[in-house]
Each structure stands twice: as C-alpha cells, then as structure tokens.
Amino acid sequence: xxxxxxxxxxxxxxxxxxxxxxxxxxxxxxxxxxxxxxxxxxxxxxxxxxxxxxxxxxxxxxxxxxxxxxxxxxxxxxxxxxxxxxxxxxxxxxxxxxxxxxxxxxxxxxxxxxxxxxxxxxxxxxxxxxxxxxxxxxxxxxxxxxxxxxxxxxxxxxxxxxxxxxxxxxxxxxxxxxxxxxxxxxxxxxxxxxxxxxxxxxxxxxxxxxxxxxxxxxxxxxxxxxxxxxxxxxxxxxxxxxxxxxxxxxxxxxxxxxxxxxxxxxxxxxxxxxxxxxxxxxxxxxx
Amino acid sequence: xxxxxxxxxxxxxxxxxxxxxxxxxxxxxxxxxxxxxxxxxxxxxxxxxxxxxxxxxxxxxxxxxxxxxxxxxxxxxxxxxxxxxxxxxxxxxxxxxxxxxxxxxxxxxxxxxxxxxxxxxxxxxxxxxxxxxxxxxxxxxxxxxxxxxxxxxxxxxxxxxxxxxxxxxxxxxxxxxxxxxxxxxxxxxxxxxxxxxxxxxxxxxxxxxxxxxxxxxxxxxxxxxxxxxxxxxxxxxxxxxxxxxxxxxxxxxxxxxxxxxxxxxxxxxxxxxxxxxxxxxxxxxxx
Numbered sequence: 001x002x003x004x005x006x007x008x009x010x011x012x013x014x015x016x017x018x019x020x021x022x023x024x025x026x027x028x029x030x031x032x033x034x035x036x037x038x039x040x041x042x043x044x045x046x047x048x049x050x051x052x053x054x055x056x057x058x059x060x061x062x063x064x065x066x067x068x069x070x071x072x073x074x075x076x077x078x079x080x081x082x083x084x085x086x087x088x089x090x091x092x093x094x095x096x097x098x099x100x101x102x103x104x105x106x107x108x109x110x111x112x113x114x115x116x117x118x119x120x121x122x123x124x125x126x127x128x129x130x131x132x133x134x135x136x137x138x139x140x141x142x143x144x145x146x147x148x149x150x151x152x153x154x155x156x157x158x159x160x161x162x163x164x165x166x167x168x169x170x171x172x173x174x175x176x177x178x179x180x181x182x183x184x185x186x187x188x189x190x191x192x193x194x195x196x197x198x199x200x201x202x203x204x205x206x207x208x209x210x211x212x213x214x215x216x217x218x219x220x221x222x223x224x225x226x227x228x229x230x231x232x233x234x235x236x237x238x239x240x241x242x243x244x245x246x247x248x249x250x251x252x253x254x255x256x257x258x259x260x261x262x263x264x265x266x267x268x269x270x271x272x273x274x275x276x277x278x279x280x281x282x283x284x285x286x287x
Numbered sequence: 288x289x290x291x292x293x294x295x296x297x298x299x300x301x302x303x304x305x306x307x308x309x310x311x312x313x314x315x316x317x318x319x320x321x322x323x324x325x326x327x328x329x330x331x332x333x334x335x336x337x338x339x340x341x342x343x344x345x346x347x348x349x350x351x352x353x354x355x356x357x358x359x360x361x362x363x364x365x366x367x368x369x370x371x372x373x374x375x376x377x378x379x380x381x382x383x384x385x386x387x388x389x390x391x392x393x394x395x396x397x398x399x400x401x402x403x404x405x406x407x408x409x410x411x412x413x414x415x416x417x418x419x420x421x422x423x424x425x426x427x428x429x430x431x432x433x434x435x436x437x438x439x440x441x442x443x444x445x446x447x448x449x450x451x452x453x454x455x456x457x458x459x460x461x462x463x464x465x466x467x468x469x470x471x472x473x474x475x476x477x478x479x480x481x482x483x484x485x486x487x488x489x490x491x492x493x494x495x496x497x498x499x500x501x502x503x504x505x506x507x508x509x510x511x512x513x514x515x516x517x518x519x520x521x522x523x524x525x526x527x528x529x530x531x532x533x534x535x536x537x538x539x540x541x542x543x544x545x546x547x548x549x550x551x552x553x554x555x556x557x558x559x560x561x562x563x564x565x566x567x568x569x570x571x572x573x574x
Binding site: 015016017018019020021022023024025026029073077080082083099100101102103105106108109110112113114116117119120121123124127128130131132134135137138139141142143144145146148149151152153154155156163 | 305367386410
C-alpha cells in the first residue's frame with residue numbers, strides 16, 4: 001500500500017515539475033512532499049477503498065494522493081512566518097526556510113491545484129464519480145468547514161473548540177475515509193464517523209506530542225500551542241485526561257467501521273494506527 | 288453577461304461563507320471578490336461559450352466564475368508582503384491590509400479550492416465534460432505552466448520573458464477561451480490562440496499602465512516592475528514600441544477567432560476589450 005501511495009505521488013510531482021517549470025519552485029514542491037511523514041491520510045483512504053472492493057485502483061490512488069498533496073500544502077503554509085514561523089519539519093528545513101517565503105507560498109498554492117488535477121486525470125476512468133470526489137475534496141479543504149476554515153478559526157477572538165478541531169484536523173480524515181469509499185463506487189455516508197473519530201484521536205495525540213515531546217523527538221518546534229495560546233486538549237483535560245480520551249475515541253473508531261468485505265483488515269490497520277498514536281512516552285507521562 | 292457572472296460569483300461565495308465559517312475569513316473572501324475589477328477573464332469565457340452555443344449555461348457560468356476566483360486568489364497572494372507588499376488594490380485596502388497576513392494567505396487558498404468546487408457542482412450536469420474542465424483549470428493555474436509557475440519565475444535569477452508572461456498572464460486567458468468552449472461541449476484547441484493573444488496584449492497593457500499611470504489613476508502602487516526589477520515590455524521596447532506591439536497583438540487576436548455561430552458578436556466583444564486596453568493615456572504618451 002505505501003508503494004502505491006509513493007508511486008502516485010511521484011507521478012503527480014513528475015507532471016508538475018516538468019522541463020518548463022521554474023526550477024526553484026519545482027524543487028520546493030518535491031521538498032514539500034518527499035520524504036513524507038507517515039502518510040496516514042492516504043493510507044486510510046486506500047484502506048477504505050480496498051475494504052470497498054477497490055474496483056478502479058487508479059482512482060483510489062488518485063484520491064489518496066490528492067489528500068496527501070492537500071495535507072503537504074497545508075503544512076507548507078502553516079509553517080510560514082505569518083503562522084507557526086517554523087524552521088524545521090520532520091527534521092528538515094521547512095520550505096520557506098530552505099527556499100524563500102514567496103516560493104513557499106506558491107508551493108502551497110501549486111500543491112492544492114495539483115491535488116485537483118490528479119483527481120481529474122484519474123476521473124476519466126469513472127466520470128460519474130469525479131464530481132462527488134472533487135466536491136468532497138474541496139469541502140474538506142476549503143471554506144466554510146475544511147482545513148482552511150479550521151486554520152481561519154485561529155484568527156478569531158472566540159473559538160468553538162470542537163468546531164475548530166473538526167475543521168482543522170478532522171476534515172481531511174473524513175475526506176480520507178469517504179473519498180476512499182467513493183473512489184470504489186460506494187456511498188460515503190457510512191464512512192464519515194470513522195474518519196471523524198480518527199481525526200479527533202489524531203488531534204488529541206498531536207496535542208499530547210506538542211506538550212510532552214522534545215523538539216528533537218518531534219522534528220519540529222514544540223510547545224507551539226502554549227506559545228500561540230491555541231486551544232489544546234492537554235490544556236483542557238490534563239495529560240491523563242487527554243490520554244484516556246484518546247483511548248476512548250480509538251475504540252469508538254474501530255467499532256464504527258461498517259460491515260464490508262475488507263472489514264477485518266481495515267480494523268487491523270486502524271488498530272496499528274492507534275498504537276502509533278499512543279507511544280510509550282504518553283503512558284510514561286501519565287504514570 | 289455581467290449579471291450571469293456576478294450571480295455565479297455570489298452563489299459561490301454564499302456557499303463558502305455559510306454560518307459555520309470563521310467570520311473574519313468569510314469576510315475576507317467577500318472582500319477579495321467584491322466589488323470586482325473588469326471581470327475580463329470570465330466575460331471572455333462566457334463570450335466564447337455563447338459563440339459555441341452555450342448549451343449548458345450553468346456549466347459555462349461555473350467555468351467563468353472558477354476562472355475569476357482563481358484570478359482573485361492570485362491577486363490576494365500577489366499583494367502580500369513577501370511579493371508586491373501592496374496596501375491597496377482597486378482603490379481599496381488589500382486583503383492582508385484590511386484583515387491580516389494569515390487571513391490573506393488562507394483567503395487565497397480557500398478561493399483556489401472554491402474554484403474547483405464551483406466547477407464540480409455544475410459538472411454533474413455534463414459529467415463527461417468535468418474531467419477536461421478541471422484538468423484545464425488546474426493546468427492553467429498550477430505547475431509547471433500556470434500562473435503559479437509564472438509567479439515562480441520571479442524567484443529565478445534568469446528568466447525567459449516569453450515563457451514568464453505566457454505562464455503568469457497568458458495562461459488564465461487561455462483557460463478563459465478554452466474552458467468557455469469546453470463548457471459548451473466543443474474541443475478547446477481552436478480557442479488557444481485567441482486566449483494566448485489577448486493574454487499577451489493584456490500583459491503589455493499592464494506594463495504600460497505600471498510605467499505611465501499615477502497611483503490614483505491605477506488604484507494600486509505604480510512603478511512596481513521597475514522597483515522589483517521585473518521583466519517588462521516597456522523596459523524592453525520603449526513606450527512607443529510597446530503601444531505598437533499591443534495594436535499588432537489585438538489585430539491578430541481578432542483574426543484568430545474560429546468560424547462559429549457567434550463569431551461576429553465575439554469579435555465585437557474582443558474589439559471592445561481592445562479599446563479598454565489602449566486608453567487615451569497611452570496614445571498621449573507616444574505623441
């Protein structure tokens with residue numbers, strides 16, 4: 001599965017960085033996407049597509065790649081000086097640190113565009129599925145409820161914590177599960193809850209990492225939530241409360257998986273993600 | 288025609304700024320799109336769609352609106368401190384000046400996403416046309432040849448002037464003519480030259496305006512090309528040479544219009560645009 005994702009991302013980047021491209025911006029796009037992080041969202045997308053039969057693999061791959069490209073774009077923009085002002089990401093210089101602010105801004109823009117282009121290219125294989133897929137990707141990325149909206153809440157004086165997290169982190173996980181199903185020709189509704197719960201778990205785990213890990217362990221600046229006074233589950237519930245919440249959410253995620261041919265395999269994948277989200281450090285912190 | 292464009296843009300913005308949206312970002316999106324400039328690209332798109340029969344008006348409107356949303360997004364990002372650092376646009380404060388840098392960055396992102404969402408929503412009316420339309424919009428917006436690439440050339444030490452202008456300004460005009468044809472069910476190839484020539488004319492006119500008009504007349508800071516040492520037709524050809532080039536290009540644009548039912552009306556529209564592009568000031572400058 002990771003091979004399919006990396007191949008789809010490599011093909012997307014190859015098309016965007018052809019010989020007519022401005023070289024720095026082309027290099028910045030590759031820097032933003034490779035080497036990747038855990039590729040959690042595209043793996044979840046493909047896992048759901050496979051659980052639903054994966055009858056058009058190129059479209060499933062495109063959906064997975066598109067979601068990861070949006071995620072990478074959001075990281076590039078979030079790292080910029082007007083947001084987190086982060087110099088490192090995954091232990092590497094961030095795009096604006098390695099290239100420049102203008103190139104980072106354009107990289108994010110071009111990656112967003114590329115996500116839709118990748119979907120459209122594969123959409124010719126199943127034209128009836130394309131409109132719902134593009135709409136879903138847009139809804140979970142843009143306004144009023146996607147990750148742009150989530151980030152937008154950070155500029156507001158008063159924030160509804162649950163609305164904020166649902167948009168900022170949850171929406172791309174919901175896009176992963178629902179678009180995986182749609183790429184395989186299934187209706188998305190039954191897959192919303194799985195994505196929402198995994199997104200919620202991921203946010204709580206991210207809050208715990210930000211509060212507990214060192215910059216070296218995390219590969220990016222820590223304590224950002226406290227510095228920027230951002231809403232955070234650890235601030236709201238304490239470390240122990242946040243760890244308990246994480247366990248509860250992941251339990252709910254697994255039991256929300258709809259009955260389908262690939263149900264057992266998908267449960268395994270989600271359980272493996274759950275283990276990855278709750279590393280020993282958190283238990284240590286609670287003990 | 289302007290009514291159709293404003294209505295399509297209003298409907299798009301209404302969906303993006305619903306009650307769950309963060310209020311500042313929602314206000315910023317509206318600020319970026321209304322009141323508009325001349326809406327040249329969407330008018331050109333609709334004019335071509337009408338020349339081709341306009342058999343699916345909602346899809347033509349969506350294509351026109353999508354192109355204008357991409358244009359507005361590019362203005363928001365181009366005005367930001369790391370690019371032009373412009374405080375005014377069309378006589379109004381720019382988005383980052385009126386709101387903030389983070390909100391401006393997110394506004395551009397959300398408008399790009401909204402452009403694709405608008406296309407996808409209308410695409411259910413003619414599913415076979417959606418993939419080519421989304422691909423075309425992405426190609427003319429992103430990398431390696433779209434407006435992002437064009438802007439990216441400004442970060443390079445050496446620039447091919449013609450490649451730079453083709454990507455930065457020409458690409459959205461080519462998207463206007465070709466997507467107008469595609470929305471009406473026609474093949475795009477015959478419409479590439481018209482868009483390319485109008486884009487070229489527009490760039491030369493923009494260079495002339497930047498060199499000759501006052502900040503008050505232009506509604507935004509002037510002399511930006513000279514300040515930022517950007518490639519410019521006036522610097523390359525002189526004012527007289529640039530005005531002559533503008534006339535030649537527009538003549539070629541009109542003669543490139545393919546034979547079609549709405550050919551006469553389209554010629555009128557392009558001629559009217561040509562007049563708008565060559566105001567009295569330029570002739571004065573030459574005299």
